[in-house]
Amino acid sequence: MADVSLEEIKNEKVDLEKIPVDEVFEQLKCTRKGLTSEEGEKRLQIFGPNKLEEKQENKFLKFLGFMWNPLSWVMESAAIMAIVLANGGGKPPDWQDFVGIVVLLIINSTISFIEENNAGNAAAALMANLAPQAKALRDGKWQEVEAAVLVPGDVISIKLGDIVPADARLLEGDPLKIDQAALTGESLPVTRSPGDEVFSGSTCKQGEIDAIVIATGVHTFFGKAAHLVDSTNNVGHFQQVLTSIGNFCICSIAVGVIIEIIGMYFIQHRQYRAGIDNLLVLLIGGIPIAMPTVLSVTMAIGSHRLSEQGAITKRMTAIEEMAGMDILCSDKTGTLTLNKLTVDKSLIEVFPTRMDANHLILLAARASRVENQDAIDASIVNMLSNPKEARAGINEVHFLPFNPVEKRTAITYYDSDGEWHRASKGAPEQIIELCDLKGEVNKKAHKIIADFADRGLRSLAVAYQTIPEKNKESAGSEWEFVGLLPLFDPPRHDSAETIRRALELGVSVKMITGDQLAIGKETGRRLGMGTNMYPSSALLSDNNGSSMNIDELIEKADGFAGVFPEHKYEIVRRLQDRQHIVGMTGDGVNDAPALKKADIGIAVDDATDAARSASDIVLTQPGTIMTISTDRVKPSPVPDSWKLNEIFATGIVLGSYMAIMTVFFFWLAEDTDFFTVSLDQCDTTFRKRKPKNENRD
DSSP states (O other): OOOOOHHHHHTTOSOTTTSOHHHHHHHTTOBTTBBOHHHHHHHHHHHOOSSOOOOOOOHHHHHHHTTOSHHHHHHHHHHHIIIIITOBTTBOOOHHHHHHHHHHHHHHHHHHHHHHHTTOOHHHHHHTTSOSEEEEEETTEEEEEEGGGOOTTOEEEEETTOBOOSEEEEOSSSOEEEEOHHHHOOSSOEEEOTTOEEOTTOEEEEOEEEEEEEEOGGGSHHHHHHHHHHHOOOOOHHHHHHHHHHHHHHHHHHHHHHHHHIIIIIISOOOHHHHHHHHHHHHHHTSOTTHHHHHHHHHHHHHHHHHHTTEEESSTHHHHHHHHOOEEEEEIIIIIBOSSOEEOGGGOEEOSTTOOHHHHHHHHHHTSOTTOOOHHHHHHHTTSSSGGGGTTTEEEEEEEOOOTTTOEEEEEEEETTSOEEEEEEEOHHHHHHHHTOOHHHHHHHHHHHHHHHHTTOEEEEEEEEEOTTOOTTSOOSOOEEEEEEEEEOOBOTTHHHHHHHHHHTTOEEEEEOSSOHHHHHHHHHHHTSOOOEEEGGGGSOSOSSSSSOHHHHHHHOSEEESOOHHHHHHHHHHHHHTTOOEEEEEOSGGGHHHHHHSSEEEEOTTOOHHHHHHOSEEESSSSOHHHHOTTOOOOOHHHHHHHHHHHHHHHHHHHHHHHHHHHHHHHHHHHOSHHHHHHHHHHHHHHHOOOTTTTOO
16 A cells, blocks of 8 residues: 555545554554654644534624524614614604614524523533543553543553543454444444454443554544534524515515605605604514514423423424424434343243243343343343342352353352252354254254344343253253343333324434344334335445435435434435425434434433533433424314415405505595595584573573
């Protein structure tokens, strides 16, 4: 590979994630002995600090920004006219109108400012997930350094409990177990072997190994997600509607002002101040000055009602957008599902006829650590009515913990009768090899494993043997293959009902997950939302195996699997470009960009701080927004359009009548003697009439 400069590395001209590790050292011009402090300083100037820069915005300018929109422009023009142009004809400026308009402007801007200021800083919440310290090899020795000074080429150490400080490639050593659920949405810790990449912000759950840093700061997987969040500045649907109303008002008022000026000054030859007063009336009366305030109060009432149902509204205009939402994109892990592994008892396969599913679960629980925080062990032990049953009536002699080589756990124990036994659980291939399965039994086991995999279920095998020698060092009798346990991240108890109700309300639901395609389809099947799902590769080009282009594919699909934060962001953006009002629910860092981009971002009850900060609505109880939004009704185009037509027709008729009658009375008063003659006749009649009691004495 051609030699490249560090500047080109910074600009990502070389894919350091894919090339062999030895070439990574060559391209980064470093060795396995790490960098010197001097070289680290030089590279820090090139690559910048390993942190996310937080944008500081001027609060005062932000406040003034809410006075810069079409409705405000008309109000500001009227205010200027009230004190500048309305100064003549022997009368002082119209201070009352000026003060009234300015007060309304300040009220409208204050409400909007307070609302937006409560939205939270998603970028700051993202930065809270980054490692503050790291162990790096500098000047030939290991030392604790600030994570912010790490640069590509640094050799770092990662051990149990560490937050990975930068994107890195693993060097020689045992595989790690990395929890990156908050980044990618994967519900289980993933195994990373030498040569694999680990992401900044993920957590080491098992193992210890050295790694070489390949990306820092905004160039990391985590940093790119944060950049998407920070660079997103949406104009909401509600604001677009207000802007349209403002533009219409401006055009209407402009036409009216021109007609007024021509009529008053060139035809009627009125005095300057009288004409200005009329123009002020037109300007102030022609715009719905109090509309933003009234709408804000109305939405504040709606926000209060939602809070009573378990939702905190951070941006009040999201209530209006939620009412018009027609597509709801949802993360899977932790949003539609519990993000907690469970054994699907209905699908358990037991091989020995003398055993049942409960016995199989008990053996698997005995081969688990009751006090362990491992997700698989916890899921099995929780299948028992009481976790203590895993050790009830037995005495543990020896426990073999899980390791990446054997890929199984095992327990040696004896029961109350003094009989010794051994149970083991682990990766199916390892247990099959341990039991030396052959023939039809071997074929049956592999078929079940394949069927589970096709449905997105993880398989866990269980084996059992007796130990006649009653010695923990003894090999024991032949291992017996007991059966297979299907593991799955189950849907939330209310997810299926939520999706059913959303579909009834005319809202299309799409699952967007970082998990495998098979897992996504199985979840969709269980939730009743459809299985027309695609891998993330379908989003990369129009050559996606379908006759539809990318925009049509996204619109028709039930979901996408194996996606990264930028994919979720792109899906939401493309749907918005096709004039959809898009909602997004999520709980992790990987959801934050899409939550910020969506018209309505909804963070579920146990979401990360980053997801909460990027969202518009935060749930405080399990479920999604469709569950708590009991006031939303199913759209019905025909009746609504009838009502709209009736309203417009009534408005046109009444408005036309008022306009015609006004012109008619003006014509009667100015160009005829109708009122004069009528009043004179009335006056004559009154003068001729005698009082009724005139002749009474």
